[in-house]
Amino acid sequence: MLPPILSALRIPVVASPMFIVSGPELVIAQCKAGIVGSFPALNAREKDGEPPLLDAWLTRIAEELDRHNQANPDRPAAPFAVNQIVHRSNARLERDIEICHRHRVPIWITSLGARAEVNHAAHDCGGIALHDVINDVFARKAIDKGADGLIAVAAGAGGHAGPLSPFALVQEIRDWFDGPLLLSGAIATGRAVLAAQAMGADLAYVGSPFIATAEANAPEDYKRMIVDSGAMDIVTSSLFTGVSGNYLAPSIRAAGMDPDKLDSADPSSMNFGGNAAKAKAWSQIWGSGQGIGAVRDIVPAATRIDRLAAEYAAARAAICG
Structure with missing residues (x-):
């Protein structure tokens, strides 16, 4: 059974937090249109000596969604989520946890390691914790450490994608876990949501x-x-972060590299501590999942969600019919 915070969405969709791409504007638009919007805490990067940008982002999101709800009591906004990278190299983690706890963030998404103290912080402020996993072993560890739900990151997903078929991954997790389960991996249409x-x-x-x-x-x-690419334009590589991820081959070519001849990188090279030189070197290498063949134009987020909702309803009707 889904917790109440996830059970009243317009369609059963959570927007994943994307490095650099997800910010307040996108999150607010997604929530107003009826799905959970999310962003990585590390996207809120202030300059040295400035107050935490994460604090300002959370204030803005909460205030704008509150105004929307007051003006539209018949169609309130969906809740939002913040993604915490819990890898040991994230020097901001403790600070960002404190800020999210103070703002009573409703949904916490954790990645690259399961940490009991992060789940405790989410629960202590009335939130829920979802952890993304790429296999059944990591899924069991996450639940053992107090996560409320799981995000099964299957083959074809953008970002740090797993290698397993969604059929296999969901099947193994559902064999023992009956809590909230999300699926990631090339989902770009309402039919795929169903x-x-x-x-x-x-x-x-x-x-x-x-x-x-x-x-x-x-x-x-x-x-x-x-818009111009499809599944065949996605390359899987560990070179850029140390963990296997999916990237747009045209962006790799534009950076002067051959996407068919990329070196590998060891997981020990992962660094979320603000390595500016490395970040700049890979700043034009763009991530993407394999589902983008269904994306044919650039539109407002609300329009994209309207289409997902219409496709989802049509798919349900067709199957029931």
């Missing part, structure tokens, strides 16, 4: 289609590349 539920997931975790939206914090060339 398919995720048919496999056993409660909600779909959708990212790459929202890169090609007006509110996304992405260069226009990146948005256009999403």
